[in-house]
Structure formats: structure tokens, C-alpha cells
Amino acid sequence: MSDIIKFSKTLKLLYVEDHREARDAMLQVLNEFFDDITIAFDGEDGLDKFQSNKIDLIITDVNMPKMDGLLMVEKIRSTTTTNTKIPVIVLSAFNETDYFLQSIRIGVEGYLLKPIELAQFMNILNKVVSRLMLVEESRKNENILKQYKEITDKSSIVSIIGVDGKIKYANDAFYAMSEYTKEEVIGTPYNSIENYSGGKVVGETIFNTLLVQKEIWQGILQFTSKNGKVNYLKTTIKPITDKENSIVEFIVLRDNITEIMNPKKQLLDAIKNLKEPVVVYIKIEEFHTIEEFYDHETVEKIQDKTKKYLQDAIKGYCNISKVYKLGNGEYAMTSEKALCMPQKKAFISKLKEFQALTRNNKVNIGVVDYDISIIISVAFENDNIFQSAKLGINELLKSKQNFIIANDYARKEHDKAEKNMQTISMVKEAIDxxxxxxxxxxxxxxxxxxxxxxxxxxxxxxxxxxxxxxxxxxxxxxxxxxxxxxxxxxxxxxxxxxxxxxxxxxxxxxxxxxxxxxxxxxxxxxxxxxxxxxxxxxxxxxxxxxxxxxxxxxxxxxxxxxxxxxxxxxxxxxxxxxxxxxxxxxxxxxxxxxxxxxxxxxxxxxxxxxxxxxxxxxxxxxxxxxxxxxxxxxxxxxxxxxxxxxxxxxxxxxxxxxxxxx
The missing domain is CATH 3.20.20.450 (EAL domain)
Structure with missing residues (x-):
């Protein structure tokens, strides 16, 4: 939460709400996350203030006089291509399908029912800010910025699939990416065109989410084009239902992130695609000393060589196929819990054995050989295990230990953040x-x-x-x-x-x-x-x-x-x-x-x-x-x-x- 709040306070927020009491109540929450808030009192006012201010994020009510919130967003979206990328969170006292569908069509980031639940709001804000942080991160690298700009200047990749499994619609971006013609696509079963690679587990997860739970599925899928070109697509699939809650079709939205996808994002999506994931988080011990002693080029070489060593050393164990280099001397691996640890003690013992063997190896960086020494945090229970494993590394750095089981650390951190927010609210009220x-x-x-x-x-x-x-x-x-x-x-x-x-x-x-x-x-x-x-x-x-x-x-x-x-x-x-x-x-x-x-x-x-x-x-x-x-x-x-x-x-x-x- 501290990272989310730190970043959100740099954003310029447009908040649109006509109801005074609702507006005042929501502002008490928003003031904890944003330092720069422009307030509008209806859709027309919101449109005017958007046009006269540089806005990074919009939070708007739906039902308002003069112009409703969704129409306002549509007008904003229609002005420039840049505006179509500005995140929008919609607040509404009504849970109506039309509003929800319209929100999907215009590309809002979140749809929350009033009264707002803090946990849901924080979850959506986390997703929105994470996306904005990814964009901000890409700006730090000129080459990535160029590639990202080339991708975002193009339309999203869209297709619609009927309940019979045949593709009903696809836009030009889909044809360009897939290298199929319109005649080859429309009316064709999606599984003969959309050759995704994700394995049986991923397929079962998608099937269960869409057809059984009738919920949105999100993840990263590997798509092979007609001519064998591999693309990594950030994919969102929404089952569209009628009034009887029967599925009538599926809308598939994709962003091609092959060129810009960072290792952390790949890891997070890999975790999402697992039924019961286990995450092993690794950090080079005393990495800050390495950064102080060596130049940047040598530090990067040490990290790359260490990644290769870890990849070779762990190959074949626990069905782990990839080691993700996360920067700052940190790495992570993930796999199915059932494959890794039918017995907990044996799994932990194996990781400690791997850690001990690592201490006896060196990586050659040209001038000298560097002795590898790592600390390990592992998480395999409860939600948000990536965050738990990362927080476990922080705990190891504080305690000067080298191994920890970090289950449930994320929940504890979340509870701490909520308590801090309650305390801040109490302090504000006391001051007032x-x-x-x-x-x-x-x-x-x-x-x-x-x-x-x-x-x-x-x-x-x-x-x-x-x-x-x-x-x-x-x-x-x-x-x-x-x-x-x-x-x-x-x-x-x-x-x-x-x-x-x-x-x-x-x-x-x-x-x-x-x-x-x-x-x-x-x-x-x-x-x-x-x-x-x-x-x-x-x-x-x-x-x-x-x-x-x-x-x-x-x-x-x-x-x-x-x-x-x-x-x-x-x-x-x-x-x-x-x-x-x-x-x-x-x-x-x-x-x-x-x-x-x-x-x-x-x-x-x-x-x-x-x-x-x-x-x-x-x-x-x-x-x-x-x-x-x-x-x-x-x-x-x-x-x-x-x-x-x-x-x-x-x-x-x-x-x-x-x-x-x-």
C-alpha cells in the first residue's frame, strides 16, 4: 500500500459527483491517496474541467444532472487517442447490466457500487495504479518508451466469440497480429485460429472462470500467428449474459505486450494462471554492497550470470521452467503447489539444500569470480502469495536471517495498512x-x-x-x-x-x-x-x-x-x-x-x-x-x-x- 499511495499522490485526479454528502464522504477517502484533486459537480462540469486541466485519472458517478458520468467519459474518450488511455473508475448506486456493458465498451478500469467498500476500492485502485506505474516505468527507458508508444498508438486487439465457439467479429488490429484475413477468421472456430499456449491447467482455469463462474478472466497468453510468430497478449475475456444470466457471447480484448512485458508482470500473470501456486523469492545476499563496490555494468553482469546459474541449477525440479529476474538482485520462481510439495518438509529441505549448494558456487564476471550467496523467502498458502514472499525478503533483511516461510505476510501488511488508514482518519477528525x-x-x-x-x-x-x-x-x-x-x-x-x-x-x-x-x-x-x-x-x-x-x-x-x-x-x-x-x-x-x-x-x-x-x-x-x-x-x-x-x-x-x- 505504501508504494501505491506514494505513486497515487503524484497523480492528478478528476472526481465528478453531484451529491454533496456522497462527495464529502468520498473525498475523505480520496484525500489519503491523492494530493491533487479537481472536483466537478456534474458531467458537463467534469468535461469542462477535464479539457482545462491535465488529468491522470477519473473517478465519476453515473447518474447526474445535465450529463451523466458515462456520457461524459465517452466524450472525453472521443477527443484524442491519448484520452482513451486515461483510467476511469465508475461509481454507481445502481447495479444495472446496461451501465456495466456501457462501462466495458468505453473501457473503464473499475465499476463500484455505492456504498463503496474500502477493500474493493483499494483493490481497483491498486490495479489502476499498477498499470500507471508500468507506463511510468517504461518511460525510464527510451527504447521501451518507443516500443510502447508504437503499440499504444494502435487500436486494441478485439474479437467476439459466439456460444458456438465461432468468431463473430474481429477488428483490423486482430487481423494484423494474427496474420489471417477477414475471410479466414469470421465464422471459423476460435480454437483453429487463436492457438494459445498455456497448458491444461490454464485451459481448465479459463473454462471454469468463464463458463462455470461466469466471471471475467484475465491473464497473459502466448499466441502463435498464422506464420508462426509468437506474441504475448495481455488478455481479458468477458462472458456476456442476458437477463436470465445465460451466456450469449464472449468479448475478448487484448494488448500486445511482447515488446514491453517486464519480468515481474510475466511472473504475476504466471501465478494467476496456477490453481495453487507456490512462489520462491530469492535475493543476492548483501546486494547493496555489490552496488557500492562495482560499476553498473558489472552489477548487471553479476545479476545476469546469477540468473543463468539459478536457471540451470533449478532446471527440472518442481516443474519450474523459468527464473524471473526482477532487478535489485532479486529473482522469483513459481509452479503448482501439488507438483512442488506433496510433502512440505521435503520441499523446504530441498530449497535449503539448493541454497547451501549455491554458496559453494561462483559466477565468472570476467575480471574476478563472484561467490554467490542468496536468501530465500517462500510462500504457498493464502492469497497474494507473491507479495507475501516479497515481504518475507524484507523480513530477512531486517532479521539478518537467510530463509523464511512467508505465508500470509501480505494479509498482515494489508491489515496494517487498513489500521494505519483508520488511524489517519481518527487523527484528521481529532484535528478538525x-x-x-x-x-x-x-x-x-x-x-x-x-x-x-x-x-x-x-x-x-x-x-x-x-x-x-x-x-x-x-x-x-x-x-x-x-x-x-x-x-x-x-x-x-x-x-x-x-x-x-x-x-x-x-x-x-x-x-x-x-x-x-x-x-x-x-x-x-x-x-x-x-x-x-x-x-x-x-x-x-x-x-x-x-x-x-x-x-x-x-x-x-x-x-x-x-x-x-x-x-x-x-x-x-x-x-x-x-x-x-x-x-x-x-x-x-x-x-x-x-x-x-x-x-x-x-x-x-x-x-x-x-x-x-x-x-x-x-x-x-x-x-x-x-x-x-x-x-x-x-x-x-x-x-x-x-x-x-x-x-x-x-x-x-x-x-x-x-x-x-x-
């Missing part, structure tokens, strides 16, 4: 209804055991009154467009709190916040407006690896200190924090990471680290705050060590502003 608030946790002077500072902590209040900590929404918000709005709200809340207490207010800032110009403008505006209180502001910098521009960070620290602002480094002692970085930040305060503090009673290492930090801080005249002070035993130890301040549930939990007001 002023339910992003700040709670304040006391920071205690260890000598007086009185509150001398408060840390501002963001909270989200759900519509049922439940208060959520940032753990439940902030990371997701960072990947969306609402994080900066949350930061601005917290800043305004925190500066407002200065009016209600005489103590310091600490505010957390990340590298993302500081590097964003609009956030810096907000900060300096608030400092200027509250200049007489700015000396009570503490910025806690969440120092981590995400710092992209250290110069911006240094300039920010220098400029805020002119207002009397104090700088604290949060979570010091673990992660990315280090003593060298202190030279860049020049802080006034160190906040010791809670993971060290909470273990000092039982962990001598944590205690030793704390003593080292305290010794350094005293020499540099830095104040020290211990986080996660949860009980008296911890407090007594950190107090004895000479730490200045404590923060934790032993003294106070985060509370609303009214609870800390003077």
Missing part, C-alpha cells in the same frame, strides 16, 4: 474537532521535591472521551500529512501554558519539525509574541538518525537561544545519542533515557552508564533529568548519584492544563 491537546507532566527538583518544570506531551481525545498517548497515532501521523499540524497545535498549547504557571515548559521537537521551514516560522513567531516568557521555554531535541541538515539544526539552536530558550537532549545515553553530538547541540540539559533509569536497581551496567553521564555533565555544568522514575527505590539511587531532576509516575502522571495551573 480540536481534540489534539497537551497534557503536562511535572519535572521535580530532587532537592526540594517540588515541580519546577513541566513537559508538554501530546494527547488525542477520541470521540468517546478516551485519551490516547502518541504511541497510538504519532508514528502514523508522521507518514501522513497531519504531523506538522499536530506539531503546531502542541507548540501553541505549550506557549499558552506559560500564562498559567511560573515554571518552565519543555516542548519536544524532532529533526522533522526543525527542518520544516513552516514549523520554524511558527516557533519564532511564538517566541516573539511571548518574548517576556521565552526564557521559561525548553526545547527537548529528539536527537536521532533522521537529521538530514545539521547546519539548519545548528542555526535553529543558535537563534532560539537568543530568546533565552534552553536546549535539552532527550533520551540521552542510548540509541543515537553520543558525547560527540553534544558539540553540535551545545545543550543546557541532558535527559537520561528511561531505559537506563528503570533498570538501575538490578542492572550494574545501567548504573555505570548513569555515573559516567553525571560525571561528564557536572564537568560541563549541564543539568541532568532522569526519566522513568517510577518508585522510591529508583528515586533514592538517582538522588544519591547527584541527578538534579526527576520525572516519572512516582511523582506525577501527565495531566491536563487546568490541573497544573497556578
Amino acid at each position: 474537532n480540536n481534540r489534539i491537546v497537551s497534557y503536562y507532566q511535572a519535572i521535580i527538583d530532587n532537592k526540594t521535591q517540588k515541580a519546577v518544570k513541566y513537559e508538554s506531551l501530546v494527547r488525542l481525545i477520541k470521540d468517546d472521551g478516551e485519551v490516547l498517548s502518541p504511541y497510538f497515532f504519532l508514528d502514523v501521523a508522521k507518514r501522513g500529512k497531519y504531523y506538522s499540524q499536530i506539531t503546531d497545535i502542541v507548540l501553541i498549547n505549550s506557549f499558552n501554558a506559560l500564562k498559567y504557571t511560573d515554571t518552565d515548559i519543555s516542548i519536544n521537537l524532532s529533526a522533522i519539525d526543525i527542518e520544516k521551514e513552516s514549523t520554524r516560522v511558527t516557533i519564532f513567531n511564538l517566541l516573539s509574541q511571548n518574548s517576556e516568557k521565552s526564557h521559561r521555554v525548553v526545547f527537548e531535541l529528539l536527537e536521532d538518525e533522521s537529521v538530514k541538515n545539521m547546519q539548519t539544526m545548528k542555526e535553529f539552536i543558535r537563534d532560539v537561544k537568543k530568546f533565552g530558550v534552553k536546549i535539552a537532549i532527550d533520551d540521552f545515553g542510548t540509541g543515537y545519542s553520543n558525547f560527540e553530538r553534544l558539540l553540535d547541540y551545545q545543550p543546557d540539559i541532558l535527559k537520561i533515557d528511561g531505559s537506563l533509569v528503570k533498570n538501575i536497581v538490578t542492572d550494574p551496567y545501567s548504573l555505570n552508564v548513569l555515573e559516567t553521564i553525571i560525571t561528564f555533565a557536572k564537568k560541563e555544568k549541564l543539568q541532568v533529568i532522569a526519566e522513568f522514575v517510577e518508585n522510591e527505590e529508583i528515586f533514592n539511587i538517582i538522588n544519591a548519584l547527584g541527578i538534579d531532576f526527576s520525572q516519572g509516575y512516582y511523582f506525577a502522571k501527565p495531566e491536563p492544563l487546568e490541573s497544573i495551573s497556578k
Whole structure:
């Protein structure tokens, strides 16, 4: 989903809907996928806005005043050849055959009934965006672009087959591709002309889908012309039914992708054509090191030689006929589960044996021999097994392992994506209804055991009154467009709190916040407006690896200190924090990471680290705050060590502003 959303946000969407409530509801979903949306209120308005804007995708209602959505699409399609390729998704409250047939005729990408189900919408959007991504990918290669342009400039390859199996209609593109004349085609049984090669399994799948399930079949088929020329055709076959749901004919639409078909697409269609596929996904181990060490030509040579080795080594096993080179040092193979693994343990054992043998082989790349080492992810259960197998490779890279069974990883990722979308929706609603608030946790002077500072902590209040900590929404918000709005709200809340207490207010800032110009403008505006209180502001910098521009960070620290602002480094002692970085930040305060503090009673290492930090801080005249002070035993130890301040549930939990007001 992250790849789909990332690409969809680059597209320009035309959304046509006359019903205000339906439009507002749908826009809440569309805004998560598209940054550039042109809204039209009926078919005429949609046609005008299409003609005056560069549009990549159309989503339209059907029944509208002035001009309905399908007529609008027909007019758009009729203007130029380019417009016939713009994807269209039709939304309708009516499940009528005429609308559906008309949608097929004008070439829409998807037809959804209202109310829209999110899963179905995401599935169609995935298909549409995948097609657009394929087009975009082809543009990166001038040679592929030329071939693709030559193909798309021509008409689609179309034929109609009657229930008697005879061809009733074919267009000129069909005759050109098949190398048969019109007289040879019309009235002839399709199986004597359309000599597809796909095997018994593919034939049974097509038969079952069309005649038994009466559903659309899609896949890639190999077509041999009259003169023996082999073409690969992306094929869609639709059984057309009457009111009694009896099949009256079949419409076959094809695109010749022989010249542009990429290995990933070939693999995906091969998987679709299998009853119960198994996918073996392979990646060259430490491939990023190869890319850093060798030039591009050598890297490609290593990948090509590795593919040949894998192809030769696996030949004949499991009825695997092809190894697909997917780029980035990745390869995949697929076959029928029944042929590969009548016994699961034996299949897994064979793959591990193959993996071990690979480590003992080399590929010659001219100057040197390269030792092959691979990691393997295999999936053979549940839906979307290609995605599961690919996600398994990602898991292996994270865990530093070399073999994984990745069944059901795609579903888990999908569930995670849906949960993220729900969280984003919850965040948006909270922002719109002023339910992003700040709670304040006391920071205690260890000598007086009185509150001398408060840390501002963001909270989200759900519509049922439940208060959520940032753990439940902030990371997701960072990947969306609402994080900066949350930061601005917290800043305004925190500066407002200065009016209600005489103590310091600490505010957390990340590298993302500081590097964003609009956030810096907000900060300096608030400092200027509250200049007489700015000396009570503490910025806690969440120092981590995400710092992209250290110069911006240094300039920010220098400029805020002119207002009397104090700088604290949060979570010091673990992660990315280090003593060298202190030279860049020049802080006034160190906040010791809670993971060290909470273990000092039982962990001598944590205690030793704390003593080292305290010794350094005293020499540099830095104040020290211990986080996660949860009980008296911890407090007594950190107090004895000479730490200045404590923060934790032993003294106070985060509370609303009214609870800390003077």
C-alpha cells in the first residue's frame, strides 16, 4: 500500500459527483491517496474541467444532472487517442447490466457500487495504479518508451466469440497480429485460429472462470500467428449474459505486450494462471554492497550470470521452467503447489539444500569470480502469495536471517495498512474537532521535591472521551500529512501554558519539525509574541538518525537561544545519542533515557552508564533529568548519584492544563 499511495499522490485526479454528502464522504477517502484533486459537480462540469486541466485519472458517478458520468467519459474518450488511455473508475448506486456493458465498451478500469467498500476500492485502485506505474516505468527507458508508444498508438486487439465457439467479429488490429484475413477468421472456430499456449491447467482455469463462474478472466497468453510468430497478449475475456444470466457471447480484448512485458508482470500473470501456486523469492545476499563496490555494468553482469546459474541449477525440479529476474538482485520462481510439495518438509529441505549448494558456487564476471550467496523467502498458502514472499525478503533483511516461510505476510501488511488508514482518519477528525491537546507532566527538583518544570506531551481525545498517548497515532501521523499540524497545535498549547504557571515548559521537537521551514516560522513567531516568557521555554531535541541538515539544526539552536530558550537532549545515553553530538547541540540539559533509569536497581551496567553521564555533565555544568522514575527505590539511587531532576509516575502522571495551573 505504501508504494501505491506514494505513486497515487503524484497523480492528478478528476472526481465528478453531484451529491454533496456522497462527495464529502468520498473525498475523505480520496484525500489519503491523492494530493491533487479537481472536483466537478456534474458531467458537463467534469468535461469542462477535464479539457482545462491535465488529468491522470477519473473517478465519476453515473447518474447526474445535465450529463451523466458515462456520457461524459465517452466524450472525453472521443477527443484524442491519448484520452482513451486515461483510467476511469465508475461509481454507481445502481447495479444495472446496461451501465456495466456501457462501462466495458468505453473501457473503464473499475465499476463500484455505492456504498463503496474500502477493500474493493483499494483493490481497483491498486490495479489502476499498477498499470500507471508500468507506463511510468517504461518511460525510464527510451527504447521501451518507443516500443510502447508504437503499440499504444494502435487500436486494441478485439474479437467476439459466439456460444458456438465461432468468431463473430474481429477488428483490423486482430487481423494484423494474427496474420489471417477477414475471410479466414469470421465464422471459423476460435480454437483453429487463436492457438494459445498455456497448458491444461490454464485451459481448465479459463473454462471454469468463464463458463462455470461466469466471471471475467484475465491473464497473459502466448499466441502463435498464422506464420508462426509468437506474441504475448495481455488478455481479458468477458462472458456476456442476458437477463436470465445465460451466456450469449464472449468479448475478448487484448494488448500486445511482447515488446514491453517486464519480468515481474510475466511472473504475476504466471501465478494467476496456477490453481495453487507456490512462489520462491530469492535475493543476492548483501546486494547493496555489490552496488557500492562495482560499476553498473558489472552489477548487471553479476545479476545476469546469477540468473543463468539459478536457471540451470533449478532446471527440472518442481516443474519450474523459468527464473524471473526482477532487478535489485532479486529473482522469483513459481509452479503448482501439488507438483512442488506433496510433502512440505521435503520441499523446504530441498530449497535449503539448493541454497547451501549455491554458496559453494561462483559466477565468472570476467575480471574476478563472484561467490554467490542468496536468501530465500517462500510462500504457498493464502492469497497474494507473491507479495507475501516479497515481504518475507524484507523480513530477512531486517532479521539478518537467510530463509523464511512467508505465508500470509501480505494479509498482515494489508491489515496494517487498513489500521494505519483508520488511524489517519481518527487523527484528521481529532484535528478538525480540536481534540489534539497537551497534557503536562511535572519535572521535580530532587532537592526540594517540588515541580519546577513541566513537559508538554501530546494527547488525542477520541470521540468517546478516551485519551490516547502518541504511541497510538504519532508514528502514523508522521507518514501522513497531519504531523506538522499536530506539531503546531502542541507548540501553541505549550506557549499558552506559560500564562498559567511560573515554571518552565519543555516542548519536544524532532529533526522533522526543525527542518520544516513552516514549523520554524511558527516557533519564532511564538517566541516573539511571548518574548517576556521565552526564557521559561525548553526545547527537548529528539536527537536521532533522521537529521538530514545539521547546519539548519545548528542555526535553529543558535537563534532560539537568543530568546533565552534552553536546549535539552532527550533520551540521552542510548540509541543515537553520543558525547560527540553534544558539540553540535551545545545543550543546557541532558535527559537520561528511561531505559537506563528503570533498570538501575538490578542492572550494574545501567548504573555505570548513569555515573559516567553525571560525571561528564557536572564537568560541563549541564543539568541532568532522569526519566522513568517510577518508585522510591529508583528515586533514592538517582538522588544519591547527584541527578538534579526527576520525572516519572512516582511523582506525577501527565495531566491536563487546568490541573497544573497556578
